Every structure is written in C-alpha cells, then in structure tokens.
Amino acid sequence: MDFGIIIQVVLLLVGFVFLIKGSDFFVDGASSIASLLKIPTIIVGLTIVAFGTSAPEAAVSITSSLVGNNAMAVSNVIGSNLFNMLMVIGIAALLSNLLMEKSVLEKDLPFLVGITALWAIFIFIGWDINNIEGIILLIILLAYVYYLIRSARKSKDANEVEKPKLSLPKSIIFIVVGLAGIIIGGDFVVDSASAIAMALGMSETLVGLTIVAIGTSLPELVTSITALRKGENQLVIGNVIGSNIFNILFVLGASSAISSIPLNPSMIIDVIFMIAVTILCFIFGKTQDKYDKKEGIILIALFILYMAFAIMRN
Numbered sequence: 001m002d003f004g005i006i007i008q009v010v011l012l013l014v015g016f017v018f019l020i021k022g023s024d025f026f027v028d029g030a031s032s033i034a035s036l037l038k039i040p041t042i043i044v045g046l047t048i049v050a051f052g053t054s055a056p057e058a059a060v061s062i063t064s065s066l067v068g069n070n071a072m073a074v075s076n077v078i079g080s081n082l083f084n085m086l087m088v089i090g091i092a093a094l095l096s097n098l099l100m101e102k103s104v105l106e107k108d109l110p111f112l113v114g115i116t117a118l119w120a121i122f123i124f125i126g127w128d129i130n131n132i133e134g135i136i137l138l139i140i141l142l143a144y145v146y147y148l149i150r151s152a153r154k155s156k157d158a159n160e161v162e163k164p165k166l167s168l169p170k171s172i173i174f175i176v177v178g179l180a181g182i183i184i185g186g187d188f189v190v191d192s193a194s195a196i197a198m199a200l201g202m203s204e205t206l207v208g209l210t211i212v213a214i215g216t217s218l219p220e221l222v223t224s225i226t227a228l229r230k231g232e233n234q235l236v237i238g239n240v241i242g243s244n245i246f247n248i249l250f251v252l253g254a255s256s257a258i259s260s261i262p263l264n265p266s267m268i269i270d271v272i273f274m275i276a277v278t279i280l281c282f283i284f285g286k287t288q289d290k291y292d293k294k295e296g297i298i299l300i301a302l303f304i305l306y307m308a309f310a311i312m313r314n
Contacts, residue, residue, distance in 0.1 A: 005199050008192040015188025016215045019056035022181020023219050027052035028165060029174025035164035036171070053223055053239060054246040056216035058254065059186025064208075065255035072190065072208040073255045074129075074263060077247045078270050079213025081116075084240045085281050086303035088217070088224050092236045093296030095228055100237060100285045108241050109282045115140065115248050116278045120271055127263050134256030141249035189215065205264060209310050244278075266313070273306060 030052070057080050064073040092098055115137075122133040166174060189212060197207040220243050224236040255261060263271075284295045291299075 002199065005196060008195045008199070011188050011192040012196065012211070012215075015185045015192060016056075016218065018181045018185030018188060019059060019216065020185075020219055020222075022178045022183075022185055023052050023055045024178070025174045025181060026055060026178030029171045029176075029178055032164040032166040032171040033168070033175070036168055051246055051250070053219040054243045054251060055182050056185070056189075056219060057247050058251045059182045060189050060212055060216055061251045061255045062258065063183075063186040063190045065259045065261065067190065068259070072193065072204045072212065074252070074261055074267065075205045075208030075270070076212050076216060077251050078267070078274050079209040080217045081244045081247055082274055082277060082303065082306065083213055083217040084220050084244055085277050086299045086306070088221050088240050089236070089281065089291055090296045090299035090303065091221070092224050092228055093291040093299070094293055095225075097293075098236055098291040100289045100291075104237055104241065105285055105289065108238075108245075109285060111144070112241055112245055113278050113282055115245065116275055119248050119252065120275055123263050123268075123271060127265065128260055129252060129256035129263070130260040131257055134253045134258075134260075137249045137253030138257060141246070141253060144245065144249065205267060206310060206313075209270065210307060270310075277302065 057076055061073040061076050064076070089098065122129050193207045193212050194204060196202070197204050220239055223239050227236050227239070284291055
C-alpha cells in the first residue's frame with residue numbers, strides 16, 4: 001500500500017477518535033450543567049444525549065458542506081441511518097429482545113418515517129436539498145424538541161433530576177474540549193476520507209456510505225451495547241430513533257442551509273432503500289411490539305447485502 005494512503009488511514013482513525021471522545025466529553029459536560037440547572041433527566045436524554053451521539057455525523061456533514069464535498073454530506077447521513085437501523089438494532093436484537101414502548105410505536109417511529117419521506121420528497125422535487133428546504137428541516141427539529149420537552153415535563157419522570165457528575169467549571173471545560181474534539185475530528189475525517197477516495201479511485205459517495213458512516217455511527221453502537229449490559233433496552237430504541245431523527249433534521253438541515261446539496265441520480269437507490277428500511281423497522285416493531293433474534297438476523301443480513309451492493313456499484 002502506498003505510504004501516503006497509510007498516512008491518510010491513520011489520520012482517518014485519529015479523526016474518529018477525536019469525534020467519539022469529543023462527543024463523550026460534550027455529553028458529560030452538557031449533562032452535568034443540565035443537572036446543575038435542575039433540568040429533568042428525561043429531557044437531558046431526549047435532547048442532549050441524542051444530539052451528542054449524532055455530533056460526529058453533524059461535524060462530518062457540515063464540514064463537507066462548507067468545503068463543497070456535498071456527496072459525502074448526504075451519503076454520510078444515509079449510511080449512518082442505515083447502520084443504526086440495520087446493525088445497531090440488529091446486533092442488539094440478537095443479544096436481547098428489544099421491547100417497544102407504546103409511545104415509540106405511536107409517535108416517534110411514525111415521525112421518523114414521516115420526515116424520511118419528506119426529505120425524499122425534497123430530493124425528488126429538484127434533485128437536491130436547497131437552502132429553504134434545509135431551513136424547513138431545522139424548524140421541524142425545533143418544533144420536535146419543543147414537543148419532547150413539553151411532553152417530558154408532563155410525564156411522571158419530569159421531576160427526576162440526575163446528580164451532576166462534574167462541577168460547573170469542569171462542565172464548561174468538558175463542553176469546550178468536546179466541541180473542539182468534534183470540530184477537529186470532523187476536519188480530519190473529511191480530509192483523509194476524500195484523499196483515500198481519490199487515491200484508491202473510490203467515489204466520495206461510497207466512502208461516505210461505508211467507512212465514514214460506520215465510523216461516525218460508533219457512538220450509537222457503543223451507547224446501545226452499554227445500555228443493553230445495564231438492562232436498559234429502551235435506551236437502544238430511543239438512541240437509534242433519536243439519532244436518525246437528528247441526522248435528517250439537524251445534520252442534513254444545517255448542511256443544506258449552509259449550501260444547497262445536489263444529489264447524484266445514482267444515489268436514488270440508496271434513498272429508496274433507506275425509506276424501505278425505516279418502514280420495515282416500523283412494521284417489525286408494530287407486528288409484535290419488539291425486535292427479536294429472527295428480525296435481528298434479517299436486519300444484519302440486509303446491511304451486509306447493501307454494503308456488498310454499494311462496493312460492487314463503485
């Protein structure tokens with residue numbers, strides 16, 4: 001292998017480390033400040049943690065949009081959402097039956113299906129996501145977060161406040177260091193992934209759908225496996241659905257608000273597959289209120305087949 005490519009692979013791995021550790025620091029710092037301000041635990045989980053695990057995707061896609069690598073901005077989100085639904089849920093379902101709460105089946109999953117379809121409609125209208133559509137996605141995100149906070153405050157868990165892990169000065173330092181790590185990691189990943197793609201004759205779309213998407217989705221996978229070990233199965237579903245919602249509304253919304261993102265017609269298959277997988281996960285959950293081992297195997301098999309297709313297409 002060419003020495004230059006080896007250097008870029010090392011920089012890519014370093015970028016992933018910065019992204020993941022930066023997200024950890026950001027979530028810990030933000031959660032502690034929320035606790036110090038007496039903000040209920042459930043609201044922290046629904047907003048700060050969901051945003052934190054989506055921060056790597058946001059850093060990569062927004063950085064890509066700023067430097068004109070729009071193909072990677074879109075493919076990163078598609079690849080990450082597919083990885084979350086097929087591999088994170090699939091692996092978790094193999095390890096333990098994932099029971100679905102009624103509210104998730106009636107509200108959150110249908111909402112995810114709806115915004116995925118809306119995003120696809122935006123694409124099919126003009127083969128791009130323009131600035132106005134990006135702003136619309138961001139407005140929907142603000143409305144969704146407001147709804148989550150309002151609903152959470154009315155719930156029986158609204159008064160549960162987690163004890164702060166850090167003091168106020170340490171919390172601020174963690175947030176600043178975390179954000180710096182996310183920004184630096186995003187730059188490293190975008191630059192090195194683009195260089196690898198050019199050196200190996202791979203398209204930026206393929207790199208975004210595979211290497212970058214899997215790398216930026218590691219926080220969701222790690223968080224979900226940790227939640228399973230602690231017996232908190234609902235956190236797995238909430239983490240995946242919340243992250244996918246944030247990826248579409250915030251990551252794509254912010255990226256396209258900065259710079260309109262044209263879509264390569266060859267990616268229509270990926271968009272349609274993402275919609276189909278989202279609907280399939282909804283059907284699996286709706287039929288028996290859980291994801292079991294059989295469904296886990298199906299989801300993982302679909303991801304392997306999709307990766308094979310993406311690589312062969314390149």
